[in-house]
Amino acid sequence: MSITLTPNIPDPDGFYDELLKAHEGLNDTDSQALNARLILILANHIGDRQMLRAALRAAR
Amino acid sequence: MPDPRYQTAKTLYPYRKVADQNTPARRHPVVVVGAGPVGLALALDLGQRGTPVLVLDDHEGPGLGSKAICFAKRTLDIAHRLGAAAPMMDKGVIWNVGRVFYGDGQLFSFDLQPEEGHRHPAFINLQQPYFEQFLFEAIVAARHAGAPIEIRGANRVTGLVSHADHAVLDVETLDGSYQVAADYLVACDGARSPLRDMLGLGFEGRVFEDNFLIADVKMKADFPTERWFWFEPPFKDAGQSALLHKQPDDIWRIDFQLGWNIDRAKELEPARIRARVDAMLSAQTGQVPSYDLEWTSIYTFQCRRMQSFRQNRVFFAGDSAHQVSPFGARGANSGLQDAENLAWKLDMVLKGEADMALLDTYATEREFAADENILNSSRATDFMTPKAPISRVFRNAVLDLAKDHPFARPLVNSGRLSVPCTYDGFGPDALDGPVQSRPGSVCPDAPVENGFLLDLLDGQFRVLVIGDLPVARVRAPVTTITRPDPLLATRYLGNAAAAVYLIRPDQHIVARWPMFDPNAIEAALNTALCKG
Ligand SMILES: Cc1cc2nc3c(=O)[nH]c(=O)nc-3n(C[C@H](O)[C@H](O)[C@H](O)COP(=O)(O)OP(=O)(O)OC[C@H]3O[C@@H](n4cnc5c(N)ncnc54)[C@H](O)[C@@H]3O)c2cc1C
Numbered sequence: 001m002s003i004t005l006t007p008n009i010p011d012p013d014g015f016y017d018e019l020l021k022a023h024e025g026l027n028d029t030d031s032q033a034l035n036a037r038l039i040l041i042l043a044n045h046i047g048d049r050q051m052l053r054a055a056l057r058a059a060r
Numbered sequence: 061m062p063d064p065r066y067q068t069a070k071t072l073y074p075y076r077k078v079a080d081q082n083t084p085a086r087r088h089p090v091v092v093v094g095a096g097p098v099g100l101a102l103a104l105d106l107g108q109r110g111t112p113v114l115v116l117d118d119h120e121g122p123g124l125g126s127k128a129i130c131f132a133k134r135t136l137d138i139a140h141r142l143g144a145a146a147p148m149m150d151k152g153v154i155w156n157v158g159r160v161f162y163g164d165g166q167l168f169s170f171d172l173q174p175e176e177g178h179r180h181p182a183f184i185n186l187q188q189p190y191f192e193q194f195l196f197e198a199i200v201a202a203r204h205a206g207a208p209i210e211i212r213g214a215n216r217v218t219g220l221v222s223h224a225d226h227a228v229l230d231v232e233t234l235d236g237s238y239q240v241a242a243d244y245l246v247a248c249d250g251a252r253s254p255l256r257d258m259l260g261l262g263f264e265g266r267v268f269e270d271n272f273l274i275a276d277v278k279m280k281a282d283f284p285t286e287r288w289f290w291f292e293p294p295f296k297d298a299g300q301s302a303l304l305h306k307q308p309d310d311i312w313r314i315d316f317q318l319g320w321n322i323d324r325a326k327e328l329e330p331a332r333i334r335a336r337v338d339a340m341l342s343a344q345t346g347q348v349p350s351y352d353l354e355w356t357s358i359y360t361f362q363c364r365r366m367q368s369f370r371q372n373r374v375f376f377a378g379d380s381a382h383q384v385s386p387f388g389a390r391g392a393n394s395g396l397q398d399a400e401n402l403a404w405k406l407d408m409v410l411k412g413e414a415d416m417a418l419l420d421t422y423a424t425e426r427e428f429a430a431d432e433n434i435l436n437s438s439r440a441t442d443f444m445t446p447k448a449p450i451s452r453v454f455r456n457a458v459l460d461l462a463k464d465h466p467f468a469r470p471l472v473n474s475g476r477l478s479v480p481c482t483y484d485g486f487g488p489d490a491l492d493g494p495v496q497s498r499p500g501s502v503c504p505d506a507p508v509e510n511g512f513l514l515d516l517l518d519g520q521f522r523v524l525v526i527g528d529l530p531v532a533r534v535r536a537p538v539t540t541i542t543r544p545d546p547l548l549a550t551r552y553l554g555n556a557a558a559a560v561y562l563i564r565p566d567q568h569i570v571a572r573w574p575m576f577d578p579n580a581i582e583a584a585l586n587t588a589l590c591k592g
Binding site for chain 1: 453454456457458460461465467468471
């Protein structure tokens with residue numbers, strides 16, 4: 001299986017909104033910290049090292 | 061008289077004048093320079109194999125003060141084969157409960173239950189001078205049993221000429237200088253290795269811009285036998301991290317990570333150290349227990365290694381060849397593996413049982429191991445002291461998550477304990493067997509009747525047959541375990557019904573098969589000995 005880079009999130013606008021809302025009221029530092037926690041949580045959920053490597057590659 | 065460069069904890073090998081000092085350079089099969097943990101282990105191993113070994117050290121015993129305290133399972137297994145582990149286990153401290161703190165809160169605690177079916181625990185805490193003393197006592201015992209081991213204390217090597225087929229040393233003593241020649245020379249002379257400098261060889265790597273204040277304190281009352289590690293300790297002036305763990309004799313080791321720009325003299329003032337220690341020890345209970353400061357010192361750490369661990373007949377082992385930051389306790393522990401790797405190879409080459417090419421594998425294998433240790437220890441250092449701002453963001457995110465979410469705990473890195481490396485490229489691996497016992501790895505221990513498997517692997521090449529298989533004669537002795545303990549079966553058979561393992565003298569697995577094929581075994585043996 002390869003990493004999904006085609007649309008996969010139902011209700012994209014709704015998700016995007018939730019993502020921004022999660023940062024509401026946070027200063028830059030706290031926002032960065034939240035992002036880092038989020039990345040770690042999602043990475044752990046994926047688990048598969050090959051998939052994670054592909055994601056890192058796609059992000060860079 | 062060579063002036064002592066440091067104070068010794070005890071005198072083990074006092075200076076004695078010997079006949080060599082009045083004769084032209086006498087040639088020895090193996091000369092080891094340095095009677096630290098690595099030189100002593102190497103001498104003991106060689107001597108027990110019957111190969112004469114001369115050890116030169118410019119002091120008369122182990123250095124006083126805070127060095128290694130964490131000795132890992134593999135080290136204990138090696139020491140056991142050499143007959144030195146029992147007093148280490150008696151004296152050493154085993155702790156199970158560890159706590160990780162971040163700021164003023166506890167993130168999590170863990171209980172290290174020993175894995176079932178191994179003779180030794182994952183590690184013990186023991187002061188390095190004891191470790192060296194117990195190795196030395198095993199040398200004395202081996203010598204009584206006929207092992208040709210000689211240690212010359214207060215003999216300082218001041219010159220070295222490396223020839224294609226031997227090396228010549230200048231040695232300085234109380235009674236003047238003399239020369240010693242060696243067929244094989246092993247430099248176990250520590251991180252500052254004068255021998256490395258004498259050959260003009262480099263020692264490249266990375267200096268971590270950090271200072272660690274180490275305080276060994278003697279508690280006068282009970283204090284829990286636990287390991288406490290703080291990230292960003294809340295108490296005043298404690299630095300970036302702090303660590304506390306127990307040693308024998310009611311001594312606790314405390315490390316404070318102070319950062320780079322510090323005033324060393326000021327930080328070493330006892331009153332200042334006591335203020336830090338008070339704050340740490342009272343952090344959990346609000347009360348300062350009564351204690352004495354036994355030893356204090358400030359260290360900086362580096363990760364570096366020599367490009368090649370061999371030049372002509374000169375070998376480098378232990379800290380002289382590689383240096384790591386102490387997180388994960390990989391210094392002495394990996395040095396012991398160097399010694400074990402080199403001992404049997406030198407012995408077999410000197411006895412004409414293997415070709416000289418075997419000695420090259422010492423360098424390649426242990427250089428590979430050093431890289432692995434440096435990698436592990438650099439990763440721990442990068443977690444503890446994040447370099448880029450974003451590294452700190454991720455590091456702190458891991459710590460924040462670790463409190464509530466177990467998934468983040470394995471990412472917390474305050475040092476990964478030293479485990480032996482697996483030399484890839486051994487084989488064949490013709491058994492569809494467990495990963496942990498694949499060729500290249502060190503044999504996992506397991507219970508056997510009246511003891512443990514590693515006891516049967518006594519320092520020579522050996523064929524281990526597990527299960528009921530017809531066997532034949534081969535060049536190496538064969539040990540058969542017809543009905544394996546379930547733990548042994550899990551570690552060596554997996555789904556296979558039976559297995560044949562070829563095992564090196566250092567207990568690394570050469571190859572494995574589902575059946576006993578004498579030709580395959582002979583061929584693997586030749587490969588392992590670099591023949592043909
Ligand atoms: C604070 C601290 C904590 C540590 N904690 C751990 C730990 O928990 N676990 C671990 O495994 N490691 C640890 N280490 C590392 C460990 O102490 C070293 O890796 C270990 O001492 C290396 O052993 P060695 O035999 O290679 O060298 P050394 O112990 O340095 O011995 C070298 C010997 O050579 C002698 N010598 C030097 N020059 C000459 C000469 N010219 N002629 C004759 N003799 C000479 C010296 O006097 C010395 O006896 C720690 C180190 C420090 C500083």
